[in-house]
Amino acid sequence: AQSVTQLGSHVSVSEGALVLLRCNYSSSVPPYLFWYVQYPNQGLQLLLKYTSAATLVKGINGFEAEFKKSETSFHLTKPSAHMSDAAEYFCAVSDRKGAQKLVFGQGTRLTINP
Amino acid sequence: DAEITQSPRHKITETGRQVTLACHQTWNHNNMFWYRQDLGHGLRLIHYSYGVQDTNKGEVSDGYSVSRSNTEDLPLTLESAASSQTSVYFCASSVGSQETQYFGPGTRLLVL
Numbered sequence: 361a362q363s364v365t366q367l368g369s370h371v372s373v374s375e376g377a378l379v380l381l382r383c384n385y386s387s388s389v390p391p392y393l394f395w396y397v398q399y400p401n402q403g404l405q406l407l408l409k410y411t412s413a414a415t416l417v418k419g420i421n422g423f424e425a426e427f428k429k430s431e432t433s434f435h436l437t438k439p440s441a442h443m444s445d446a447a448e449y450f451c452a453v454s455d456r457k458g459a460q461k462l463v464f465g466q467g468t469r470l471t472i473n474p
Numbered sequence: 475d476a477e478i479t480q481s482p483r484h485k486i487t488e489t490g491r492q493v494t495l496a497c498h499q500t501w502n503h504n505n506m507f508w509y510r511q512d513l514g515h516g517l518r519l520i521h522y523s524y525g526v527q528d529t530n531k532g533e534v535s536d537g538y539s540v541s542r543s544n545t546e547d548l549p550l551t552l553e554s555a556a557s558s559q560t561s562v563y564f565c566a567s568s569v570g571s572q573e574t575q576y577f578g579p580g581t582r583l584l585v586l
Contacts (some may be wrong), residue, residue, distance in 0.1 A: 366524075391544075396577075403564055403577035409578065450516055460505060462531065462575060464516035 362387045362453050366465035374473045379438040381424075381468050383451035386432065393434040394452040394462065395425055410434060421445070435439065446472045477501075480578040482564050488586055493552040495581050497565030505568045506548040507575060508532075508540060510561040515565065521546055555585045 367382040367474075385391060392411050396404040409421025415427040425436045434451060451465040478499040487493050497506065504525050509517040514519045519532030520541040529540050537559060552559055562582050566575040 364516075366516075401580075404566075404580045405577070406574050409574065425536075452517075460575075461519055461522065462507075462517075464509075464518070466514055466516045 362455060362463045364390065364398060364451050364453050364465035365462055366449075366468050368468055369394075369466060369469065370469045372471040372473060373441050375443055376440050377440045379436070379445065379470065381436040381449050381451075381470065383425075383434045383436065384432055385434060385453045387453055387455060389455050391453045391455060393425075393427060394454075395434075395436050395454060396424070396450045396451070397417065398448045398450065400447075407436070407449075412445050441470075441472050443472050443474065446470055478565060478567055478576055478578040480563075480581050482581060483579065484582045486584045486586065487555050489545070489557060491551045491555050493583070495550045495552075495563055495565075495583070496545055496577060497548045497550065497563075499567040499576075499578075500546065501567060501569070501576070502545055503567035503576075505570065505573075505575075507544070507566040508538070508548065509566065509570075510559075511535065511564060511581045512561050515544060520550065520563075521548075542543050543579045546553070552583075557585050560575050560582065 363386045366382045394409045395407040408417045410427045418424045423438045448469050452462040481496045502526050507522040508520040518534045523542040565578040568575045
């Protein structure tokens with residue numbers, strides 16, 4: 361069965377600092393991987409996804425993530441945090457068998473300090 | 475603009491009552507999904523559908539049902555609401571296999 365682990369339920373960084381949100385997955389087949397962002401009282405919005413092309417994936421709002429098969433990781437980064445990045449971030453995995461059922465991690469709440 | 479909507483946005487009900495949460499999308503997407511979001515669990519899949527008359531159970535389907543009579547709608551029914559079903563419910567849709575899922579704004583349900 362697939363699973364996702366997000367290390368750290370809460371991450372706090374200063375404005376302008378590097379953002380690193382960690383995601384490790386478990387999958388018996390090559391996965392598709394996703395990062396979603398949720399702003400307060402809103403639904404989830406796709407940041408980026410990995411579907412087997414380049415291992416470094418660029419998303420919206422300056423975020424990117426790197427798929428590392430050897431480490432079963434898909435960490436999300438942004439070089440310089442902005443106050444508007446404060447939100448909850450979810451990593452998700454689905455298998456390639458066409459079912460497209462997403463399995464989500466527990467979420468990481470990102471706080472930006474001025 | 476095409477969109478996905480959920481109603482109601484907030485609902486308070488009593489234990490044992492039947493509750494239906496609506497989900498409507500105007501993208502003409504084949505796939506529709508229902509998730510619940512609980513602190514410490516992220517989002518968990520309740521039910522999903524790949525098209526009209528197709529429904530499938532997800533990870534946490536006990537106590538819930540769905541029906542798909544047209545492309546646009548996938549209502550979620552709680553047969554007999556329980557306090558454990560207090561949660562935030564999200565509907566999502568996608569056009570096809572492995573395509574991006576688009577999420578609705580959510581319904582916050584409180585079962586007393």
